[in-house]
Amino acid sequence: MAVYTHVPAEEIDAFLTRYDAGRLVSAKGIAEGVENSNYLLETTGADGAGQSGSHRYILTLYEKRVDEADLPFFMDLLDHLGARGCLVPRFIADREGNRLQQLGGRPACLIEFLTGISVTEPTPDQARAAGAALGELHKAAEGFAGKRRNALDLAGWHDLAAKCGDDFDVIAPGLKARVAQELSYLDVHWPGDLARSVIHADLFPDNVLMLGDAVTGLIDFYFSCTDIRAYDLAVTHSAWCFSNDGATFFADRAAAMGAGYAATHGLTDAERAAFPILCRGAALRFLLTRAYDWINTPADALVTRKDPLAFQRRLDFYASADPAVLLGA
Ligand SMILES: Nc1ncnc2c1ncn2[C@@H]1O[C@H](COP(=O)(O)OP(=O)(O)O)[C@@H](O)[C@H]1O
Numbered sequence: 001m002a003v004y005t006h007v008p009a010e011e012i013d014a015f016l017t018r019y020d021a022g023r024l025v026s027a028k029g030i031a032e033g034v035e036n037s038n039y040l041l042e043t044t045g046a047d048g049a050g051q052s053g054s055h056r057y058i059l060t061l062y063e064k065r066v067d068e069a070d071l072p073f074f075m076d077l078l079d080h081l082g083a084r085g086c087l088v089p090r091f092i093a094d095r096e097g098n099r100l101q102q103l104g105g106r107p108a109c110l111i112e113f114l115t116g117i118s119v120t121e122p123t124p125d126q127a128r129a130a131g132a133a134l135g136e137l138h139k140a141a142e143g144f145a146g147k148r149r150n151a152l153d154l155a156g157w158h159d160l161a162a163k164c165g166d167d168f169d170v171i172a173p174g175l176k177a178r179v180a181q182e183l184s185y186l187d188v189h190w191p192g193d194l195a196r197s198v199i200h201a202d203l204f205p206d207n208v209l210m211l212g213d214a215v216t217g218l219i220d221f222y223f224s225c226t227d228i229r230a231y232d233l234a235v236t237h238s239a240w241c242f243s244n245d246g247a248t249f250f251a252d253r254a255a256a257m258g259a260g261y262a263a264t265h266g267l268t269d270a271e272r273a274a275f276p277i278l279c280r281g282a283a284l285r286f287l288l289t290r291a292y293d294w295i296n297t298p299a300d301a302l303v304t305r306k307d308p309l310a311f312q313r314r315l316d317f318y319a320s321a322d323p324a325v326l327l328g329a
């Protein structure tokens, strides 16, 4: 469960009085997620007569990697994407027009609740829908003027690796050397000339809400940034096309995801040629943040740490795979 900051129900109820959202009926810490503290709120609604469950909101308190100064970028991006038909949540303004607040000593926002569930074992059709939704997102992001540097780029990966240092080998003997070897490879081969745009950068199954095979919401844009556009597909590929432990690659999901993305956006020849390297970078990026969190998560946080080695297995797969299997024909 990701709740780093515990806020008493009375404080949440008082917080809600700034909004036209009614009174608090229930507040539950949300089990999923590792970055921020999230609560699912139910309220009476503005007229005070709502039935239980009919007025839901997400309350997010920003922790760890989210810089408060970046929140306007995320808000503007979701406004832009929402106005172009993407199924993304709105940040809700209080009666004075403020969307950013303080609660429990943290920056906090009230956010529109979207329906849908996150799949844990995606089918190929669901992977196709995720690829298509990512392509739609990239199309909708065209023309967005905001820019944000990716703090988790190649330079950021070097910084994280240096911070983990010898602790890598506490997670698994030899991991420090494996990471160093991969960084050296990517220093030489990372592509510098591919199209860049705003990307989601963390479109894991838990950040895609679905009903059946239909995407009902894309959430958690807090890593969104300006970077190589096809890297976003590589991140999504690494997240959706393997068993959770990274031991099994599902070529059928990957081919479907590639087809879904091609149907709504598509890749250039140069992006296809670079895709195996982009996937290696994606796998290393999540290996590194998971390793850092494995070492540094506070003992009293209600959070389930994620296994870094699940992304070492993906990395090893990408480093040796026949490029032709990654996206199918
Ligand atoms: N707008 C939303 N609508 C519905 N559920 C949401 C929404 N935002 C977050 N959630 C739920 O909260 C969980 C954690 O949110 P997320 O933004 O992924 O957290 P973190 O930033 O900590 O990773 C999600 O997996 C989802 O279950």
Ligand SMILES: N[C@@H](CCOP(=O)(O)O)C(=O)O
Residues within 6 Å of the ligand: 032, 033, 034, 035, 202, 204, 206, 207, 220, 286, 289, 290, 306
């Ligand atoms: N997707 C990352 C962790 C970031 O948290 P999320 O819950 O926002 O996806 C991972 O799986 O390592």
